[in-house]
Amino acid sequence: VMLFEDIISGDYDDFYDKYSFTSELDELARSKRFGSILSPYFNMMGKLKSREGDYTQDKANCTFVYFPCHFENGDLNVVITINENQEIANVSFNDYQEDVE
Numbered sequence: 001v002m003l004f005e006d007i008i009s010g011d012y013d014d015f016y017d018k019y020s021f022t023s024e025l026d027e028l029a030r031s032k033r034f035g036s037i038l039s040p041y042f043n044m045m046g047k048l049k050s051r052e053g054d055y056t057q058d059k060a061n062c063t064f065v066y067f068p069c070h071f072e073n074g075d076l077n078v079v080i081t082i083n084e085n086q087e088i089a090n091v092s093f094n095d096y097q098e099d100v101e
Contacts, residue, residue: 001054003080003088004067007038008048020087029088041093046072057100062089068098 003019006012012035021029028034052068067078075096081089 001065003091004054004065004078007034007078007091008042010035010039010042012038020085022083022085022087022089025088025090034091038091042071045069045074045076052098055099066094066097066100068096 003015006015006018012032015032015034016029019029028037049070049072051070054065054067057064057066061084063082065080065082067080069076069078077094077096079090079092079094081092083089
């Protein structure tokens with residue numbers, strides 16, 4: 001949840017110090033490029049108006065944490081994937097959904 005809040009607020013500066021990442025994302029976090037990658041998506045969606053309660057789904061040795069969001073320009077889910085070692089494995093965007101079907 002803290003990672004989601006940092007992403008929404010645009011606070012990417014200390015990601016590497018605050019969170020553990022998979023080896024695939026480690027260099028990205030260390031280089032502080034998360035902001036340049038994620039910001040265009042949020043700029044396109046506009047400001048966050050509200051969000052529903054987050055929920056999780058466990059599959060393929062990962063936990064997917066879904067954050068259903070209502071933005072100025074539409075609704076979508078921000079999804080943070082955490083691997084079995086409790087490392088951030090991905091941040092993605094999915095179609096809006098309030099619960100796992």
